[in-house]
Each structure stands twice: as C-alpha cells, then as structure tokens.
Amino acid sequence: MVEQERIEQEKRRWIYRFPPCPWYDVEGVQSWLEEMAAEGFHLCKDGFWFGLVQFERGSPQQVRYRLQAAEKQVSMWNDDGGYPDDESRELTAEMGWQFVSSYGEFFIYRADSREAVELDTDPTVQALALEKVRGRQKSSVVSYALWFILYPLARLRFRWVSAWVSAGTPIFLGTVWLALSLFWSQTRTLVRLSRLKKRLEAGEPLTRRSDWRSRATRHHFMRVFDLALLLLWIVLLLRAWSVDILQEDRIALEEYQGDLPFVTLEEFLPELEPHFWQSDRDHTPYEERSTYNRYSNFLKDGSDPIAPRILYYTQSKRVTADGKELFDGYIRLEYTQMAFEFLAVRLEEEIYQNAADASYFSPLTCPPVEADSARMYSSIYPTLLIRRGRTVLQVQLRLERDGSPVPPEEWVPVFADFES
Numbered sequence: 001m002v003e004q005e006r007i008e009q010e011k012r013r014w015i016y017r018f019p020p021c022p023w024y025d026v027e028g029v030q031s032w033l034e035e036m037a038a039e040g041f042h043l044c045k046d047g048f049w050f051g052l053v054q055f056e057r058g059s060p061q062q063v064r065y066r067l068q069a070a071e072k073q074v075s076m077w078n079d080d081g082g083y084p085d086d087e088s089r090e091l092t093a094e095m096g097w098q099f100v101s102s103y104g105e106f107f108i109y110r111a112d113s114r115e116a117v118e119l120d121t122d123p124t125v126q127a128l129a130l131e132k133v134r135g136r137q138k139s140s141v142v143s144y145a146l147w148f149i150l151y152p153l154a155r156l157r158f159r160w161v162s163a164w165v166s167a168g169t170p171i172f173l174g175t176v177w178l179a180l181s182l183f184w185s186q187t188r189t190l191v192r193l194s195r196l197k198k199r200l201e202a203g204e205p206l207t208r209r210s211d212w213r214s215r216a217t218r219h220h221f222m223r224v225f226d227l228a229l230l231l232l233w234i235v236l237l238l239r240a241w242s243v244d245i246l247q248e249d250r251i252a253l254e255e256y257q258g259d260l261p262f263v264t265l266e267e268f269l270p271e272l273e274p275h276f277w278q279s280d281r282d283h284t285p286y287e288e289r290s291t292y293n294r295y296s297n298f299l300k301d302g303s304d305p306i307a308p309r310i311l312y313y314t315q316s317k318r319v320t321a322d323g324k325e326l327f328d329g330y331i332r333l334e335y336t337q338m339a340f341e342f343l344a345v346r347l348e349e350e351i352y353q354n355a356a357d358a359s360y361f362s363p364l365t366c367p368p369v370e371a372d373s374a375r376m377y378s379s380i381y382p383t384l385l386i387r388r389g390r391t392v393l394q395v396q397l398r399l400e401r402d403g404s405p406v407p408p409e410e411w412v413p414v415f416a417d418f419e420s
Contacts, residue, residue: 015041016052018223020216023104024192026067028212033065033108043110048103066097066119067106069129073136074102083107092119105133127200134197137190144186148179157357159350161343165336169305171240174233181226250298253315258301261419262393265315265331268414269401296330306343311335329399329406330381335418337391348373348387351394355379367409369416376408384412391420 017036021028033043041055043065068084076082083089084107089099096116097109109119120126156163164172200206243249296316303309312334319327338344355361355377366376366384374386384395395415399406 013057014044015055015057017055018051018220019048019053019103020219021212022189022192022219023106024189024196025212025215026106026196027206027209028215029067029103029106029108030065030206031209031212032216034063034208037061037063037065043100043108045100047101048108061112062114064111064116065100066109066111067103068109068119069126069133070102070105070107071129071132074105074107095119105136121205123200123203123205126206127197130193130197130200134190134193137186137193141183141186141190144183148182152179157353159353161346162350162354165304165307165310165347168240170236171233174229174236177229178233181229249300249302251301253297253299256299256301260311260313261309262311262313262333262335262395263415263417264313265317265329268411269327305339307336307338309335309337325403327399327401329397331398332394332396333415334394335391336393337420339390341390344387344390344392345373348385348392351392352377352385355383355385364408367412369413371416374416376412382408384408384415386416388418388420391418393418 019029020032023029036043036055038060040058040060042058042061042063044054044056047054070084072078072080074082082102084092084099092099092109096113097111097119099107100110101108120129153160167175296314298314300310300312302311312332314330314332316330317327318325318329336344336347338347352375358379360378360380362378364376364378364382366374369386371386371388374384376382376384379396381396381398384393384397386393386395393415397411397415399411
C-alpha cells in the first residue's frame with residue numbers, strides 16, 4: 001500500500017506538455033517556460049524529448065530561461081552527446097545560469113536568481129552565434145530538396161503520370177504532400193531564423209513576448225493536421241500493400257460480369273470457343289487452381305480521379321482438341337482512360353520510355369491502324385502501344401496457332417479496335 005502511494009506521488013510529480021512554439025521561436029519558448037515556472041512547473045533536465053516537454057511540480061518561482069544558439073549541430077551522436085562543452089557550462093554556471101536541456105539547435109539555460117547577469121546583452125553577438133545555426137539550416141534545406149524532391153523525381157525519371165496512375169491519387173498526392181511538407185518545414189525554419197538574425201543585426205534585443213498563446217493554437221493545429229495526414233497516408237499504404245499481397249483486387253475471368261472495351265482471345269479466335277480451355281502453366285482447369293497461383297486468367301477493374309477507368313487483363317490459354325494443340329497464347333492488356341487528353345499523351349510516352357529502358361527492348365514496325373498514336377516494340381513478347389483520345393491501350397501478345405506464330409499484321413488491327 002505504501003509502495004503504491006509512493007508510485008502515485010511520483011506520477012503526480014511530473015507533468016508533460018506539447019511545446020507551443022517551434023524551436024526557432026526563441027522569444028516564444030523563453031516566455032512559455034518562464035510562465036510555466038511562475039505556475040510552479042519547472043523544466044526538467046533534458047526535458048525536451050520525442051515532441052514532449054517534461055516538467056517537475058514545485059513552488060511558483062520567478063526564473064529566467066534563455067536559449068543559446070549551439071555552435072555545432074545538436075545530436076546525441078556527437079562527441080559531446082548533444083550538450084554544451086564543459087568550458088561553456090562552467091562559464092555560464094559562474095554567471096548564475098545552469099544548463100537544463102536542448103531544443104532544436106539551441107541550448108536552454110535557467111537562472112533562479114535575479115542577480116544573475118544576462119548571458120548575452122549585445123544583439124550583434126547573438127546574430128553572429130545565430131548565423132551558425134542558420135548556415136546549418138541552409139544545408140538542411142538543400143538536403144531535403146535533394147532527397148525528398150529531386151531524388152524521387154530522378155528515380156522516377158520524371159515520369160510522374162505513370163507513377164500517379166500506378167500508385168493511385170490518394171497515395172500519390174499523400175506522398176507529394178509529405179515530401180513538400182518536410183521541405184516547406186525546413187524552408188520556413190530558415191526564413192524565421194533569417195528574420196530573427198536581421199532583427200538582431202539591427203540592434204533589436206530579444207524581448208519577453210506575451211502573444212505566444214495565440215500562436216500556440218495554430219502551431220498545435222498544424223502538428224495535429226500533419227500527424228493525421230501522415231497516419232492516413234500510412235493506412236493507405238498498408239491497405240494497398242494488403243490488397244496486392246492478398247490479391248483482393250483480382251477477379252477471375254469467368255466470374256467477371258462487366259463489359260470489356262477491348263477484344264479478348266475468345267473474340268479474336270471465335271472458332272475455338274467450343275473447345276476446352278485450360279491453363280498453359282499446369283494444364284489443369286483454372287477452377288482447380290488456388291488463389292495464390294493466379295498468375296493469369298484474371299483482371300483488375302478500377303478507377304481513379306485522374307483515370308476514370310483502369311483495366312488490367314491477363315489471359316494464358318491453351319486449346320486442344322482430340323489430343324492436338326490448336327492454340328497456345330498469352331495476352332496482357334492494360335487499358336487506361338485518363339481524365340484529360342494531355343495526361344493520356346504523357347502516359348503513353350512514359351510507358352514507352354519505361355519499356356525502352358529494359359535491356360530486352362527492341363522497336364518493331366507497327367501495322368497501320370486508326371489512332372492518334374500507335375507503336376510496337378518487343379518487350380519479352382511483341383507489344384502494341386496505342387492511344388486514341390484520352391485512352392491508352394497496351395497489348396502484349398504471344399500467339400501460336402497450329403504451331404506457328406500469328407503475325408502482328410493479323411492481330412494488331414483487331415486489338416487496335418477498342419472503345420476510347
């Protein structure tokens with residue numbers, strides 16, 4: 001019982017708060033900490049951690065807090081462990097100031113006595129110290145631009161339309177928002193530090209600010225908003241990963257009830273319809289294969305704000321009659337209807353560029369068809385890429401009839417006749 005009471009008292013000894021000001025708001029942080037101390041809540045040693053601030057309950061006291069720009073980047077992995085060097089701590093202690101914690105790129109000192117001399121009285125000297133923090137922030141902005149904007153674009157080879165269609169609007173825009181938010185956060189910090197430096201260079205001293213509460217509301221709102229978007233983005237990623245792993249978006253061809261805007265193998269070879277169809281992978285009826293073996297004979301039917309209809313269709317069939325092989329083939333069709341024609345133009349070009357990057361790519365001559373754009377290439381199998389209006393169709397086909405390949409001149413005009 002005594003032990004339990006001691007634990008409860010220990011819990012009541014500490015309180016935790018979210019910081020109402022970002023680390024570069026020097027005046028706001030100092031004012032907030034001093035008001036907390038006046039209410040009896042004193043910043044603990046190393047009190048800033050993982051987005052929270054730890055305070056110890058005590059008697060209300062008028063103390064002063066000051067933020068000092070760190071000469072080197074504050075990090076627990078540095079030789080100094082993210083603390084001021086011993087000489088600086090001894091010097092400030094002689095002046096009546098004790099190091100308490102770090103926040104961002106600043107060290108926080110506290111003076112309990114009114115007799116303690118101010119750490120910095122010359123704004124020009126403060127500006128010089130702040131310039132080192134500002135220089136590190138410049139490097140951070142450049143790094144974020146390289147790693148979160150330019151590098152992803154370079155990895156995509158600036159083919160953003162095909163990435164958008166593949167990922168889907170929620171995940172794609174969420175990723176863009178996350179990257180831009182991270183970059184903007186670093187840029188905004190640099191701007192605020194630059195403004196503060198200009199004030200100090202003009203001889204304007206740092207003052208106690210009473211409006212930190214009004215800014216705190218906006219600061220907390222943006223933190224909650226960004227966190228909510230991040231969690232939503234993670235949920236969407238996990239959901240997309242789950243759908244792909246569990247193959248929840250795959251529909252067996254014989255189960256699909258919708259209308260297809262393109263020609264299928266059965267329509268291309270109607271004379272073979274009466275015969276028995278079976279997979280060319282294991283020579284067993286498709287119905288006897290498990291869900292995890294659906295490498296072919298399925299489709300995906302989806303939509304997106306940027307692409308009202310997206311169809312992925314794959315079929316692998318082998319037709320036999322009286323022990324004789326009549327037909328053996330594989331087809332994969334990707335039908336994408338874009339919201340705007342300029343996006344369809346861009347998508348077609350990116351699909352072709354992606355295929356051209358492969359080592360097994362080789363261009364082929366495309367038979368004449370009615371379309372805004374049509375081209376052929378070999379990418380493992382002969383592939384037709386065609387665009388009509390807002391719709392892009394990609395057809396990859398391997399056909400053997402009576403042991404001989406079906407030439408493109410025979411199948412390309414048929415599959416090029418699709419609904420756009």
